[in-house]
Amino acid sequence: MCRIGCIKSLDPFHPRFALNLMLPQQKGHDNSGFALVMKDLSGIFEPYKKYPILSYSSTAKGRDIIEAYMLDRGFGRPVFQWKPKTKIFTDQFDFEKMDYYGFEAFALPVITQGTTEEEKGEFLLNTHLELREILEETGDGYIFSFWPDTLTLKEIGNPNHIGDYFNLWEENEAILAKNIMVQYRQNTNYDIVRYAAHPFFLQGYTLCANGENTNYVKNKEAQQNLHRGYIGFESDSQCFLYTLHYTHHQLKWPLSYYKHVITPLPFDEMESHPNKALLLKLRESLTHLEINGPNTIIGLLPDNTLFTTCDSKKLRPVVIGTDGRMVGITSEVPGLNMILPHRNAENDIYPNERETVVIGNDLRIERWKQQ
Amino acid sequence: METTVNINDITENDLNWKIDYDADRCTRCGRCIATCTFAALEMNVERHAFTVSEDKTPEPKRLFSTLPVVSQVATLKDHCVGCGMCEKVCPNTAIRPVRNHETREPLLNHPGGSPIKRGGRTNVSVERTLDKIKVGRISQMTDPSLDAQRHTFDVLSPLGRVLSPTEIPIKIENNELNISGKMPPVHWIYPIIFGDMSIGALSTRAWEAVAIATAVLNEKYNMPIRMASGEGGMPVKLMKSKYLKYMILQVASGHFGWNRIIKAMPEMIEDPAGILIKIGQGAKPGDGGLLMAAKVAKHIQEIRGVPKSDLLSPPNHQGLYSIEESVQKMFLSFNAAFKFKVPVAIKVAASSSSVSVYNNLLRDPYHIVGGFFMDGIQGGTGAAMEISLDHTGHPIVSKTRDAYLAAVKQGMQGRIPLWAGGGMGMTGSLAADAFKMICLGANGVFAGKIIIQLLGCIGNDQGRCNQCNTGLCPTGITTQDYRLVKRLDIDKAAETLVNYMLSVDTEFRKLMAPIGNSSLPVGRSDALVSVDKDMADKLQIPYVC
Structure with a gap:
């Protein structure tokens, strides 16, 4: 089972918190990978918050392909790039190192001048998808995200070793963020590939989930025709991101309806609901996007609102803790104890199966009951 | 010269179903005949022959008796369809239909040139996908x-x-x-x-x-x-x-x-x-x-x-x-x-x-x-x-x-x-x-x-x-x-x-x-x-x- 987590803080913090959050949750043979998405960046990326950052890993050839493509698309050369100060790779590191890890900020091409934010978002997605497709042809690289103020790292192997290689254990002021979503083990029911590692990212939406999505096939069959960005499906948990993107971004429904789509109220309970007619229609219309668990989902919206919700059987719970300046959501309490040892654990929240817990950028925690 | 058999006569063994009847168990109550909606059963009289010897040394004598029995109607119009109602009503389990695998009925039953009509379902046996x-x-x-x-x-x-x-x-x-x-x-x-x-x-x-x-x-x-x-x-x-x-x-x-x-x-x-x-x-x-x-x-x-x-x-x-x-x-x-x-x-x-x-x-x-x-x-x-x-x-x-x-x-x-x-x-x-x-x-x-x-x-x-x-x-x-x-x-x-x-x-x-x-x-x-x-x-x- 995946161990997942997300930290949200009023103050920018270093990724070592994310490692510390996950380390005590590591068990047995959980060595299939490590991934994190950082949003609302500080440190060296502070001056480039408006520029989309391309996060990728590639071979040397892949890097050339990306460079040529970005030039061709009018992006020019990166306005800024972060080259992580890595250790020298030896056999001691138990992970599948790629030749190159790119975190490159680009200025938008002239073609996007005068376009709306929404149109820019579509343009960025097109770029992301095209690049991914080109790299997939030769297997020379992986595109993880291409979005402003967002940085993604994914690797396959022992999470501690990956953290060690990238010097993520050593706290510094260079790479900081106010939101970091992280997982220590990807879904291993299918092939272990980089794209299958959570968190998943699409147009500012970031999501990770644990447990198997038992409705994977019907979710996937429904989603593959809904949007050009709903691709891959290397992990059954990508479905949760696509449904979030579809309801919130495409349909523009308020976040509270995400819960109604993925875990609709049972018909009996719907019967007494004041807006029964609406809920029934949503359930009818989007029945193929329902999930059946056992899953907990942690999501970050483009505006960095953080939320968590679980399937209606609540078979993969998470816990939420806070000290007022930092909030952590994760699979197991020891992770919280590691990063927030001084918090009052009596105030920890164990969300129930009909709840969506939402944490705003001011760290105010709301508990929305699906009713 | 008279032939021993007229093969164009319809007999029980030409039909889809044959009646398995045990005269020894039958009480001649008539329930089977009354219940058969297809008029496939009738009361009949059979001549039975048996040979006995009543002396100490064999002195065979051939005797005859007549016996009321239930028999199968063997026509293309009225015939057994295997519904089993006779068996259901018989108090002595003396009668039941038996499938005749050598049936010729599908070939023969076209009175006036009409195709066979029936209700029900496909009878061409196929293995079921769902199974x-x-x-x-x-x-x-x-x-x-x-x-x-x-x-x-x-x-x-x-x-x-x-x-x-x-x-x-x-x-x-x-x-x-x-x-x-x-x-x-x-x-x-x-x-x-x-x-x-x-x-x-x-x-x-x-x-x-x-x-x-x-x-x-x-x-x-x-x-x-x-x-x-x-x-x-x-x-x-x-x-x-x-x-x-x-x-x-x-x-x-x-x-x-x-x-x-x-x-x-x-x-x-x-x-x-x-x-x-x-x-x-x-x-x-x-x-x-x-x-x-x-x-x-x-x-x-x-x-x-x-x-x-x-x-x-x-x-x-x-x-x-x-x-x-x-x-x-x-x-x-x-x-x-x-x-x-x-x-x-x-x-x-x-x-x-x-x-x-x-x-x-x-x-x-x-x-x-x-x-x-x-x-x-x-x-x-x-x-x-x-x-x-x-x-x-x-x-x-x-x-x-x-x-x-x-x-x-x-x-x-x-x-x-x-x-x-x-x-x-x-x-x-x-x-x-x-x-x-x-x-x-x-x-x-x-x-x-x-x-x-x-x-x-x-x-x-x-x-x-x-x-x-x-x-x-x-x-x-x-x-x-x-x-x-x-x-x-x-x-x-x-x-x-x-x-x-x-x-x-x-x-x-x-x-x-x-x-x-x-x-x-x-x-x-x-x-x-x-x-x-x-x-x-x-x-x-x-x-x-």
Whole structure:
């Protein structure tokens, strides 16, 4: 089972918190990978918050392909790039190192001048998808995200070793963020590939989930025709991101309806609901996007609102803790104890199966009951 | 010179069934003869010879005696059909029908050049696809199974046109969604419909037993089962009652009974559950309906508004020559007739062209096609030519899967609910068949044959009885003969049906629990495996052995 987590803080913090959050949750043979998405960046990326950052890993050839493509698309050369100060790779590191890890900020091409934010978002997605497709042809690289103020790292192997290689254990002021979503083990029911590692990212939406999505096939069959960005499906948990993107971004429904789509109220309970007619229609219309668990989902919206919700059987719970300046959501309490040892654990929240817990950028925690 | 045998005489060994009779056990009570509706038994006298010797030394004497016996009538008109009523009534187990594998009856029984007609189902034995599919994905470790006894399950399916989320008239105000316009009606009902057998095909008592079971399951057990009326109308009293809401009214090409339905409409206090436009049926695709004159009793004449004669529904709806035209004319008018509050669905025979029809209906711009019912080759019928029953039609399983995947390709799965029928429950488990069909993409199934078998029909798919067309049904189910219909105990028949459906409901849960689903697993093909490689490939499910 995946161990997942997300930290949200009023103050920018270093990724070592994310490692510390996950380390005590590591068990047995959980060595299939490590991934994190950082949003609302500080440190060296502070001056480039408006520029989309391309996060990728590639071979040397892949890097050339990306460079040529970005030039061709009018992006020019990166306005800024972060080259992580890595250790020298030896056999001691138990992970599948790629030749190159790119975190490159680009200025938008002239073609996007005068376009709306929404149109820019579509343009960025097109770029992301095209690049991914080109790299997939030769297997020379992986595109993880291409979005402003967002940085993604994914690797396959022992999470501690990956953290060690990238010097993520050593706290510094260079790479900081106010939101970091992280997982220590990807879904291993299918092939272990980089794209299958959570968190998943699409147009500012970031999501990770644990447990198997038992409705994977019907979710996937429904989603593959809904949007050009709903691709891959290397992990059954990508479905949760696509449904979030579809309801919130495409349909523009308020976040509270995400819960109604993925875990609709049972018909009996719907019967007494004041807006029964609406809920029934949503359930009818989007029945193929329902999930059946056992899953907990942690999501970050483009505006960095953080939320968590679980399937209606609540078979993969998470816990939420806070000290007022930092909030952590994760699979197991020891992770919280590691990063927030001084918090009052009596105030920890164990969300129930009909709840969506939402944490705003001011760290105010709301508990929305699906009713 | 006289020959020893005239081989053109019809004798017992030329017929499908032979009577196995034990004169020593028989008391000559006559019950078997009285009960045989096919006049296949008669009292006879046999001359028996035996040789005895009464002296100390052999002095054989040949004696003769005459013995009253029950014997088989061996004509092509009156002959045993294997119904087994004689065996059922015999107090001494002295008589029973036995299948004659050397039968010549199919070759010989064409009086006046007429093809064999019968009721029932296909008798050409085929291995059933559904029996080679197992629910092979059991939740363990990665996701726990559910508790079938204690977990809450939603066992409901839609009937009615389902809109895509962008088509639903939704207004977003104050962070809330609200419906802001009209939409097609959708009813959530039990995923098994009692499939359309008409009054006429069934006796009024049999039809009533099904209707009673429907009402009991709804009112007492909260199972929203719906019953499709079949063509030919229904009792006015029922149409004016609150129970109409459990009924799906059928209109077929003969339009029988609709005059009375239209006249009753102003007095209806409930809307029907749906309207089903029957284009074709699986047991005899391309054929119209057929109710033999023998079954057109006085009350049937009244309900349908017809004289006593063979009633043939044409094989097509006169005046409709395209799908678009049928949508515009027929669907629109039936939707309008019930003020767009009742789902209007279509029933077709599964065929090579079914997917094209479904695709076309999915593109209906008016959103007025509320269900696509496909009936497969193993479906039953009241009457048809044997050639149609045995040799025309299309299996339902792969066709349902094809239709579902065609909708998936367009991103329109579930928009027009798919209901599949034709042999559901044929080997005994309606729950298992329905569940597997649902995993393959059906929203629900409809069943007919198994329903009448539950009422008491003794017919089967190996040629037993199948005399639904003759008006001589020995169980009183498919006859209008006032003496025969009394054989059916309405209350007991309804009770058997209710009990079976309650067990089906439990069995559904028993199948949903291990795959970890709280609601019906429509399209969850990953839950199934097949032990047949070709079948697995065709259905796009894993092959296992």
